[in-house]
Amino acid sequence: MDLPVVLQLLDSSVRLAAPLLLACLAGLYSERAGIFDIGLEGKMLAAAFVAAATSAYTGSAWFGLLGGMAASILLALVHGLASITLRGNQLISGVAINFLASGMTALIGQSLFGLGGQTPQLDGPQRFGALTLPLAETLHGVPVLGPIWSDLVSGHNLLVYVAFLAVPATWWVLYRTRFGLRLRAVGENPAAVDTAGVSVVRLRYGAVVIAGVLCGIAGAYLSTAMSAGFIRDMTAGKGFIALAALIFAKWRPWPALFACLLFGLLEAVGIRYQGIRIGDFAVPVQLMQALPYVLTVVILAGFVGRAIPPRAGGRPYVKER
Amino acid sequence: MTASSALSAPDPGASTLAIELVGVSKSFGPVQANKDIHLAVRKGAIHGIVGENGAGKSTLMSILYGFYHADAGEIRVNGVTTPIPDSQAAIRAGIGMVHQHFMLVEPFTVLENVILGAENGALLRPSLARARAELKRLEQEYELDVDPDAVVGELSVGHQQRVEILKALYRECDILILDEPTGVLTPAEADHLFRILGHLKEQGKTIILITHKLREIMAITDQVSVMRRGEMVRTLTTSETSPAEIAELMVGRRVLLRVEKGPARPGETLLEVRNLSVTDAKGVARLKSVSFAVRAGEILGVAGVAGNGQSELLEVLAGYAPATSGEVLFKGRPLDLSRHTNADDRRDVGIAHVPEDRHRRGLVMAFAAWENSCLGYHREERLQGGFGTLDRDAIRDLARKGIERFDIRPPSCDLKTANFSGGNQQKIVLAREIEREPEVLLIGQPTRGVDIGAIEFIHNEIVALRDRGKAIVLVSVELDEIQALSDRIIVMFDGAISGERAAGQTDERELGLLMAGIDPGKGRAA
Amino acid sequence: MTPALPRWADLVLIPGLNLALAFLVAGLVVVFIGEDPIRAVRILIQGSLGSSYGIGFTLFYATTFVFTGLAVAIAFHASLFNIGGEGQAALGGVGATLVCLAVPWPHWALALPFAILGAGLLGGAWAFIPGYLQAKRGSHIVITTIMFNFIASALVVYLLNNVLKAPGMSLETRKFGEGTYLPFMHEMLGAIGIEMSRTPMNLTSILALAAAFLTWLLIWRTRLGYEIRAFGHSEPAAVYAGIDPVRITILVMVMSGAMAGLMALNVVMGYQHRLVLDFVGGAGFVGIAVALMGRSHPVGVILASILFGILYQGGAELAFEMPAITRDMIVVIQALVILFTGALENLVRLPVERVFARRARG
Structure with a gap:
């Protein structure tokens, strides 16, 4: 493989990793605060639909983004109501949100556009276009570094950069701010936070809403940046791959980046090479597709380093008695 | 409550009281945990609150700390009526609490635990620096030595308790409540704790000590209030009372823990x-x-x-x-x-x-009483009904016998176990275990x-x-x-x-x- | 302290109110897309229960959901949330298919026991791994079963592409021999002189009733069921009682997976007579809604399955009569049922408990 091919592969890995990364970080905020979130998929899907639909009507990808975030936040609030206020089962709530999004987007999509659940094709300002970073043109001729800068780093749409910048931002928020300290504490021992005079409910809602915002961006990315419109069930399990990446990363921001890039690369390779051969053995495409899930199970089983979730995760906070 | 008649004239004594509870009541569903409680705690004193398990001590203190809401009554702090709707309000009023089960975040360092909820500013760095300096000062003042960078989960129980006290002091509390603080301590650690409490008292802090250990009450408190079945029975000056008198007030009659038993005849x-x-x-x-x-x-x-x-x-x-x-x-x-x-x-x-x-x-x-009457013995031959089933009639018979012999109330083997009182639940267990001789x-x-x-x-x-x-x-x-x-x-x-x-x-x-x-x-x- | 609710409130009132809320919101959705919900319900009922044709289809769907619902319910009794029904059912289909294709079966009665074994075995095996990992390695069962759904789907695609594929474009196996076809309900009823339209409803519906009865026996009458419930309510108490958590977790997951796998009898062996890609079609997930709605009781599961059967069959009619209401409406209702009877249960329960507590106090 020569450099252009490698660059192309990495380039598409980056594109594929961006939505995973956003959803993964969304899960990170929620689960670090003690709220399990298997509804990442549903929030992303709802956002993808509303973003594409809004963009189609308004002609602006930016309004689409806002609409997508609003839809995702709405579902996040349902999850918050169920798991924080009403102390219901967080996993069941997540399952319900995934189905709700899957059914509603198709139903409303058909009712609005009559295209079998799709939105119309988006183009021009209805989409987030590629950005050319400074010097991309001028440096193109420089060997190795030039193409890396101009082909791999430059030339993505805005939301890709947002996704990757969200990693250091999340790290900083989590470990350098008061909010981050409290967030991590409430996922480990909510009673400690409560007795310290901080509202557990408000913190957890905060975390859940942030997860909504990030899933909203991820969804908008799928339908208004990576593709040109919404199609039914277009998340296709990305929310669960993000969840897998979160476990893979043991709920930490920087490892989350690497996990998402790895899963993005797996997907890119699977798309580009329909039949990979290792010696005489032809690796089936399906194995490549299943690999993120298999790796996650292996990690969960503790064969390669143990993944220990936040201690208070999944349990509603009830004052003792 | 005649015991609280000393409080009927609030004005003269008000300024010398750190805490005053007036007519505080609290119930959980049908259970009344606190009934019309009156309590006065003098400034700068170590005030003990004793009572048996379930007497309502912890509930009362949780109300004072804003963890529960009282159904009725009033809280006065330093003579001023102070509503305490949440822990934040309690902290603002200068009240700190060391809970029986520590409220610590185990993967955090001591420093992070101390600043949690009391950070100054949105960024951590200045808060941590300030706390580090403050901890050093507190350590020298009160014998409260803990490594500020140690991970709390790796500390001994005694040290974790010190972190709890440091948390309260860092929030500049004047009134410190300790709930059963020695239950998990070795005697040496308990002694150390009492020395710390002594230093705190010298500095003018007020301390409320909840315990059921009379020895501790006699050793360290100035006043002691006795609770029984959700009611405040009486407040006494420690130096003028005796363990026997307190114990009697606690149980409502002379404690007769003398069981009638003859000498043992040990065999093989x-x-x-x-x-x-x-x-x-x-x-x-x-x-x-x-x-x-x-x-x-x-x-x-x-x-x-x-x-x-x-x-x-x-x-x-x-x-x-x-x-x-x-x-x-x-x-x-x-x-x-x-x-x-x-x-x-x-x-x-x-x-x-x-x-x-x-x-x-x-x-x-969640099981009915009869289902619990065979827990662990459900593989016994006589309880099997064939084809892998259990003989429900046999088990119910067994349960009914146990209920009768152990006078379990209410005598219903279909009642859910959670709906029996603690004593009757224990009898269900005993009946099961003793029945098999x-x-x-x-x-x-x-x-x-x-x-x-x-x-x-x-x-x-x-x-x-x-x-x-x-x-x-x-x-x-x-x-x-x-x-x-x-x-x-x-x-x-x-x-x-x-x-x-x-x-x-x-x-x-x-x-x-x-x-x-x-x-x-x-x-x-x- | 939760005051004790009367049994009828717990078993009828609260699930009823939850369900009513779910359908109220569903009705609002119908209004939102500009259709008349009352008319929609009429078409729904007419299409699903108005003819022997509709009823046959309704019960055919319901049969599938009884199996996947029981699968989730069994696991719930051990406090395990098995979201893997979808994958386990897919593997069950592979198991049944392998049995049906292996031998030129002379008669379905001979093939059936082996197909049950094959479907149960592979479905169970697919749940065994998550169960084992949860019991022995503490891997969260919800996450592993989700992952196993995706792995199963990739595996089935691979098998249909590379191993079991029949010649032609579509991803499916060749047709089974006729000696494996389970008798259709209209055939069986016709034999005793009762007329019924031709529908996919087949012998498996009776097996589903048997499965529900056996599940009831298992959970509430057998020693194993006692141990499962004890473990589900309190793991420390189970250990104290000499119940091995590893054994229970693995056993329950295997039984749950096997039950999910058996749905393949209905669809694969009873109707399609070949393995078609994606024959499970979300039934594994419907099982979650069914188990929640049926409060993990076999009778409840049957009733909830019939309701979802009505939705599936009536929904198809509805999509035909009112094109704006596509079959996705079923998924929406399924989501709302899971939401209101599962996650938001306390929305109704807490106020109801308060009302009863007030009445108890006088």
Whole structure:
């Protein structure tokens, strides 16, 4: 493989990793605060639909983004109501949100556009276009570094950069701010936070809403940046791959980046090479597709380093008695 | 409440009172935890609040700390009426609390725990720097030495408690509430704690100490308030009262923990424990080469401060925790100590077990009483109905017999177990375990959370079992209970046996020293 | 302290109110897309229960959901949340298919026991791994079963592409021999002189009733069921009682997976007579809604399955009569049922408890 091919592969890995990364970080905020979130998929899907639909009507990808975030936040609030206020089962709530999004987007999509659940094709300002970073043109001729800068780093749409910048931002928020300290504490021992005079409910809602915002961006990315419109069930399990990446990363921001890039690369390779051969053995495409899930199970089983979730995760906070 | 008549003229004394509770009531569903409580705590005093389990002490303090809302009543802090809707308000009013179960974030450092909720500014760096300096000052002032960068989960219980106190002081509290602070401490750690409390008092802090240990009340408090069944019975000046008087107020009549029992007639050795050791998953030694024997027809009391290896001992003997080394012989034959799923084998040979925690272990709370009447014995031949089913009629008959014999109320075997009172739940467990006439009964905290009437009943059943020639291992943190029931007493400290005494030839003072790991009899024949 | 609710409130009132809320919101959705919900309900009922044709289809769907619902319910009794029904059912289909294709079966009665074995075995095996990992390694069962759904889907695609594929474009196996076809309900009823339209409803519906009865026996009458419930309510109490958590977790998961796998009898062996890609079609997930709605009781599961059967069959009619209401409406209702009877249960329960507590106090 020569450099252009490698660059192309990495380039598409980056594109594929961006939505995973956003959803993964969304899960990170929620689960670090003690709220399990298997509804990442549903929030992303709802956002993808509303973003594409809004963009189609308004002609602006930016309004689409806002609409997508609003839809995702709405579902996040349902999850918050169920798991924080009403102390219901967080996993069941997540399952319900995934189905709700899957059914509603198709139903409303058909009712609005009559295209079998799709939105119309988006183009021009209805989409987030590629950005050319400074010097991309001028440096193109420089060997190795030039193409890396101009082909791999430059030339993505805005939301890709947002996704990757969200990693250091999340790290900083989590470990350098008061909010981050409290967030991590409430996922480990909510009673400690409560007795310290901080509202557990408000913190957890905060975390859940942030997860909504990030899933909203991820969804908008799928339908208004990576593709040109919404199609039914277009998340296709990305929310669960993000969840897998979160476990893979043991709920930490920087490892989350690497996990998402790895899963993005797996997907890119699977798309580009329909039949990979290792010696005489032809690796089936399906194995490549299943690999993120298999790796996650292996990690969960503790064969390669143990993944220990936040201690208070999944349990509603009830004052003792 | 006539006991509170001293408060009827609030004005003159108001400025000298740190805390004043007026007519505070609180109920949880049908249970009234606090009834019209009046309490006055003087500034700069150490004020004890005593009462039995379930007397309402912790609820009262949780109201004061804003954790629960009172249904009625008023809280005055430094003479000013102060509503305390949440912990934040309590902290603002200068109240700090050290909870019985620590409120710490284990993966955090001491520093992070201290600033949590009391950060200055949205960024952590300045908060941490300020806390580091402040901790250094507090350490020198109050003997509160803790490494600020240590991870809390790796600290000893005593040190974790200091972190809790530091948290309160960092929030500049003037009034510090401690809920059963010595329950988990070794005597040495408890002494250290009392020294710290002494320093705090010198600095003008007010301290409220909740406990059920009379010794602590007598040793350290200035005033003591006695609670019973959700009511405030009386407030006394410690120097003018006696343990006997307090105890009487606590239970409402003279404490008669003298169980009617004749001398033991020990027979053959039934259970022999040899060099039993347990190391937990974290690599901490929980049991250190423990050896003892129990004979038929005797009650062996296992005394000690909670957390000194008694629970682990029971778990290994009962077959649901593996031992690291050592052996246990039952009638001369070794028991399998390798697995955590040996509970069945124990029952098969005739070892019954009333666990320390009946809510979590001894009973399935969601089951009907009859279903719990065979928990652990559900594989018995006589309860099988064929084709892998259970004979429900046989089990119900068994349950009804137990209900009758142990006077369990209400006498309904279809009632959900969670809806019985603590004493009756314990009787369900006892009925199940004693009904089979086991050779050995392992029993942990038999009367924890049990009302007085039931305590007497349970104690008499234990003695009756002994008189039928069975061996009993009794683990209890209540020294009175150990002394009243045991024929022989071993004391545990730090996972090892610190001494053994015949029940008639020792006293509270000596046992107390053994519980602290000090053997006053060293040199004397053991 | 939760005051004790009367049994009828717990078993009828609260699930009823939850369900009413779910359908109220569903009705609002219908209004939102500009259709008349009352008319929609009429078409729904007419299409699903108005003819023997509709009823046959309704019960055919319901049969599938009884199996996947029981699968989730069994696991719930051990406090395990098995989201893997979808994958386990897919593997069950592979198991049944392998049995049906292996031998030229002379008669369905001979093939059936082996197909049950094959479907149960592979479905169970697919749940065994998550069960084992949860019991022995503490891997969260919800996450592993989700992952196993995706792995199963990749595996089935691979098998249909590379191993079991029939010649032609579509991803499916060749047709089974006729000696494996389970008798259709209209055939069986016709034999005793009762007329019924031709529908896919087949012998498996009777097996589903048997499965529900056996599940009831298992949970409430057998020693194993006693141990499962004890473990589900309190693991420490189970250990104290000599019940091995590893054994129970693995056993329950295997039984749950096997039950999910058996749905393949209905669809693969009873109707399609070949393995078609994606024959499970979300039935594994419907099982979650069914188990929640049926409160994990076999009778409840049957009733909830019939309701979802009505939705599936009536929904198809509805999509035909009112094109704006596509079959996705079923997924929406399924989501709302899971939401209101599962996650938001306390929305109704807490106020109801308060009302009863007030009445109890006088």
